[in-house]
Amino acid sequence: xxxxxxxxxxxxxxxxxxxxxxxxxxxxxxxxxxxxxxxxxxxxxxxxxxxxxxxxxxxxxxxxxxxxxxxxxxxxxxxxxxxxxxxxxxxxxxxxxxxxxxxxxxxxxxxxxxxxxxxxxxxxxxxxxxxxxxxxxxxxxxxxxxxxxxxxxxxxxxxxxxxxxxxxxxxxxxxxxxxxxxxxxxxxxxxxxxxxxxx
Amino acid sequence: xxxxxxxxxxxxxxxxxxxxxxxxxxxxxxxxxxxxxxxxxxxxxxxxxxxxxxxxxxxxxxxxxxxxxxxxxxxxxxxxxxxxxxxxxxxxxxxxxxxxxxxxxxxxxxxxxxxxxxxxxxxxxxxxxxxxxxxxxxxxxxxxxxxxxxxxxxxxxxxxxxxxxxxxxxxxxxxxxxxxxxxxxxxxxxxxxxxxxxx
DNA sequence: ACGCTTTTCTACCATATGGTAGACAGCGAT
DNA sequence: ATCGCTGTCTACCATATGGTAGAAAAGCGT
Numbered sequence: 367x368x369x370x371x372x373x374x375x376x377x378x379x380x381x382x383x384x385x386x387x388x389x390x391x392x393x394x395x396x397x398x399x400x401x402x403x404x405x406x407x408x409x410x411x412x413x414x415x416x417x418x419x420x421x422x423x424x425x426x427x428x429x430x431x432x433x434x435x436x437x438x439x440x441x442x443x444x445x446x447x448x449x450x451x452x453x454x455x456x457x458x459x460x461x462x463x464x465x466x467x468x469x470x471x472x473x474x475x476x477x478x479x480x481x482x483x484x485x486x487x488x489x490x491x492x493x494x495x496x497x498x499x500x501x502x503x504x505x506x507x508x509x510x511x512x513x514x515x516x517x518x519x520x521x522x523x524x525x526x527x528x529x530x531x532x533x534x535x536x537x538x539x540x541x542x543x544x545x546x547x548x549x550x551x552x553x554x555x556x557x558x559x560x561x562x563x564x565x
Numbered sequence: 566x567x568x569x570x571x572x573x574x575x576x577x578x579x580x581x582x583x584x585x586x587x588x589x590x591x592x593x594x595x596x597x598x599x600x601x602x603x604x605x606x607x608x609x610x611x612x613x614x615x616x617x618x619x620x621x622x623x624x625x626x627x628x629x630x631x632x633x634x635x636x637x638x639x640x641x642x643x644x645x646x647x648x649x650x651x652x653x654x655x656x657x658x659x660x661x662x663x664x665x666x667x668x669x670x671x672x673x674x675x676x677x678x679x680x681x682x683x684x685x686x687x688x689x690x691x692x693x694x695x696x697x698x699x700x701x702x703x704x705x706x707x708x709x710x711x712x713x714x715x716x717x718x719x720x721x722x723x724x725x726x727x728x729x730x731x732x733x734x735x736x737x738x739x740x741x742x743x744x745x746x747x748x749x750x751x752x753x754x755x756x757x758x759x760x761x762x763x764x
Numbered sequence: 765a766c767g768c769t770t771t772t773c774t775a776c777c778a779t780a781t782g783g784t785a786g787a788c789a790g791c792g793a794t
Numbered sequence: 795a796t797c798g799c800t801g802t803c804t805a806c807c808a809t810a811t812g813g814t815a816g817a818a819a820a821g822c823g824t
Contacts, residue, residue: 374801390676393591395781406803407782413801417782473672476733477589483733494737511760516738517753523734524727525720534675535722538686538693539715554716561710562761573771594811605773606812612771616812 375413377403382424387467425486447504462530469527574612576602581623586666624685646703661729669730710764
């Protein structure tokens with residue numbers, strides 16, 4: 367219908383991020399994606415030859431988006447680990463809460479075939495490596511609590527994605543998704559992580 | 566085949582926990598569950614009239630199991646919040662790592678229909694309530710860092726389930742699932758949480 | 765042995781789903 | 795005008811899946 371210039375492809379990607387991320391890969395049909403985009407299923411299969419390749423594209427794009435957000439946050443923060451961590455939290459939490467599917471998709475990876483997981487892991491590895499190295503240095507400098515840098519990265523990642531992708535858990539502790547609720551969540555998350563990492 | 570006395574039902578439940586928890590509800594077919602149990606699909610549908618009711622039973626059982634483990638850990642620990650938290654981590658991490666699907670299933674809840682999620686939330690609410698109240702008291706006593714008790718419960722939950730259910734993340738930081746790796750993970754997780762909660 | 769209940773299995777069925785084949789439309793270049 | 799290319803659609807297809815109907819076992823009390 368509308369689809370001016372190659373916009374269909376990106377619309378499909380966007381809808382797929384939301385659907386895969388919120389309900390899971392196999393719970394979403396190509397028909398449903400097509401319906402959301404307002405296009406026939408075959409159009410989806412024209413841009414992405416199979417559901418699997420669509421998933422690969424979705425994963426890759428999500429990883430790139432998140433990496434860019436984190437990268438920018440780190441660069442704009444002063445050269446102090448706690449400040450940088452705070453900046454990253456702030457930068458990630460905004461898109462994560464506005465679009466829970468983003469991190470939900472990342473979390474989905476562990477349920478997919480090892481192939482897909484491996485492809486994404488490979489893509490993300492350099493970033494993880496840099497984060498691990500950085501934390502290791504700062505621990506040696508005494509600006510962070512001494513610990514296993516790799517596991518600390520994994521733990522911080524687990525905390526942030528966990529809290530951002532489990533509305534059920536937040537609902538169980540009677541948290542409200544209002545503006546003030548959001549601010550409180552960000553503050554508590556930040557203090558939680560900083561307390562966990564301070565020397 | 567074998568199935569002495571009403572064992573079939575519990576075998577189906579067990580297999581379903583593993584499959585739903587590791588790969589997600591909609592990615593698992595009744596045929597597959599039946600295959601794992603070694604029984605015809607209709608036998609599954611005899612014990613659980615539909616896939617949805619099977620899911621409900623699986624969720625309920627998992628919640629009860631986890632609650633029992635946590636309850637026992639809390640009761641056996643001394644009356645000191647940090648010691649109790651450590652005991653809970655220890656108690657939960659063992660079954661969680663041996664059977665990742667357990668927590669994976671809990672995490673799956675947010676992807677399911679609001680109905681299922683609500684049923685589980687209701688069941689878990691009293692436990693959450695008690696945990697929140699307890700943390701609140703101990704914060705007032707100065708034995709824990711001052712914070713929003715509800716959000717702290719959610720954050721600690723997110724950290725533990727996140728780290729226990731994302732092999733992909735752990736793999737990305739080159740963690741190995743050996744005995745020593747497990748011990749290191751438990752130590753780091755404990756220190757991480759205790760540091761986050763200490764006054 | 766015989767009935768009654770519980771448990772499991774063998775057909776089936778309707779539908780949803782990923783994917784193929786090919787027609788049709790828009791459009792820029794010649 | 796028409797050729798060729800790109801993008802979208804309609805028409806199908808094979809298969810997988812949740813679920814139904816009812817037959818065969820398997821116990822079990824009498």
